[in-house]
Amino acid sequence: MEKVICREKELETIKDRLNNNTTEFIVVYGRRRVGKTWLVRNSIPMLLDKKAYVYLEITGTINDDFRSAPTKESFYNSLNLSWNISFGETLFDPYSDQKNINIENIFFLKLSEKLHSLRKKKVKLIIFFDELPWIAKTSRTFYDGILFFRNNAIRDNPNIKIFVSGSSTSWMLDNIINAKGSAALRATELIKLSPFMLADTKRYLAEKCKMTCDNEIVFDIYLCIGGIPYYLDFISPKKSWVENIYELTSTETGLLNRDTEHDKIFSILFENPQFHKKIVDYIATSRYGKNSWEVSKKIISQDKPNGKLSKALRELVNCDILEKRGQLFNKSKFSKYFIKDSFLNFYYKWLKDKKQINLSALSDTINSPAYSSWRGIMYEFILYSHHIKIMKKLGYDRLSYETYLYHSEKGNNRRQIDLIFLLPRLKMLIICEAKYRDNYELSKLDVEKATEKKLDVKSYIKRHKKSFEIKICYITKNSLQKNAAYQNILPLEVMLDDLF
Template structure:
């Protein structure tokens, strides 16, 4: 674990620590707007304890997602040889089950599905096979932490947190990750060695971009708040010039 790299997020880390220390299977949903640091939090907190991770591909077909799964499983096996691509999500979860049964670890095994809504392509059957994986296998494994993560908050709430199907009341925990508050923003900037901004300039910056870690990651030491905002949005090649279009396109068809 690399908790020292995580700014703020004290309550969220307590929840993850409880899941890590418990003597039972844990199923945790993490959701929140894009750029807020969901993936970073899980990867930094669990580190090498993540034994399998898959990141959904935006606007991909079911076949492309299954190839993605096969590649992720090959990486988990630590082999450079390609694995056979499963024909369906039912086959994919059967392979994942076999992998976990043979995986030896000192602590809990962490399985991480990132950008879950993108994996659930139309008519793929992904969600029902995720439900079956958890209900028939995962929930019985006292050494397993299953984490599902998504930026499409409405989808996560409807299909995971408020599921009326096979995942109804199956979650053992959920984390809604919000942007940093003002104090956490200051702590984050200090961790980045940005210490030339006084409280007023930090407030100016916060009012312009909020406490979104991705945006704050572009802040460079030595610049004033006005210079930082100009570089982010208005200068030639500004990092966030097209941010609205990029965000909107990733969440809506």
């Protein structure tokens, strides 16, 4: 058993569900490598006395092509092994002709018997169907058995707690999360696992990887691989962060080597991976994001998105690949999509279609002006997902607020503000400006740009017949220099350290 790190909220939810007096069907879902299996396997022995439960884990597997499921025979043998580990006996004779016996019926019949026996002893039965989409692909009969077992046989049995997980977001959404009617696996709890934010990434590196480093280095690692626990597991404290990223992304055996992990992400998450990949490939071409109409014209050659495209965009947002940001006062109509996944942002900019590079070349790239500029853009990108930390620093975290972007195109003047906070009760808007440079000093030009943005937004909100006080907030690497330009606008301030 490993200690569960940085998932305290999820642990508390699981604890409540394990200890209550009802049947539970708990769904854990999220992006590939985010730690779904790890959470379930390690949380249960942390939360329950080992004498209080019996644990049965059944895992769906995938072939090397990351599209097809293994044979039923392979699944049945795995099922037999899992049963033996949990109950100390075989489910069926492994040397028997599997074609002549109904293994699915045997499993659920024996499971009902075990459940009845354990209930008398006041012992919980905890079943974990790991990668349920692949179980369903391997044996639809077995999946139908789970459906009947959950919705009928155990409906009122408080001694059974069922966990299911799946990386195939499209399947999980269609068959469990959004499914309705008698053919739906009705969940009692949905646990979405998202990548870690900066603070938890730092903590995970320190506690799990034994790598203690300052916030700037954590930020640099985060820009390359994000807060994905499995990726972070490969960070070595014996190497510099640049060496670690090189080993992961640019060597032949690296976990995130070039197209390998990129392709796996889409193949495993989605039933139609090429369609989703085309969408993300297109959105990656613009630092300003793309709205649904632009995506529609490019991907399906239509002026408006159809049902298939709208569904794919929802799925990409749901598994943290994309982020949807609403336009100020027009949250739905003029929303834009951005790539949220840090590894994919790094991949599209620095790995895709690039020649194999050595450590020296990667080091030169990271120290180049182009990388410095990209780092500044990515700093702006991650602010949207760290909005709670920003508002806490500004002292507004206990007030209700909304997050928006603002984009204006007048003639050749294209202006976009990636993050605006709206505080309705205070009648206030906060325009955020990100500057990831050492000891940034505001200039006369900065003052002019800030003034232009305020006037532009003021004109925009006036057209919407609204009135708000507008403030400027600089989110910088470290403290702003208090020069004459600073005194001119007296901005709010947030620093990198405040995001941790």
